[in-house]
Amino acid sequence: MTKLKKAQLECANWDCGKCTGCSIHINKGYLERNSWAPVFQTILSKKVNKPCTAEDGCDYFENYILEK
Ligand code: SF4
Numbered sequence: 001m002t003k004l005k006k007a008q009l010e011c012a013n014w015d016c017g018k019c020t021g022c023s024i025h026i027n028k029g030y031l032e033r034n035s036w037a038p039v040f041q042t043i044l045s046k047k048v049n050k051p052c053t054a055e056d057g058c059d060y061f062e063n064y065i066l067e068k
Pocket residue numbers: 007011012013014015018019020021047051052053054058059060061
């Protein structure tokens with residue numbers, strides 16, 4: 001399966017081949033110490049409504065789609 005196809009099937013940011021640009025951040029060290037952590041959500045304006053870049057490199061894809 002290509003990365004692009006995997007993004008289409010599994011990425012929450014996929015929108016008809018374009019990206020919604022949403023990203024999340026969780027501090028793993030904080031999570032391990034406290035058994036909970038706040039989740040910070042940001043919008044990456046450079047990715048919003050642009051074609052999916054899963055094939056060429058996408059941090060969200062690498063961190064949350066391939067690593068799950
Ligand atoms: S660019 Fe990354 S975050 Fe956006 S749709 Fe593609 S895989 Fe998902």
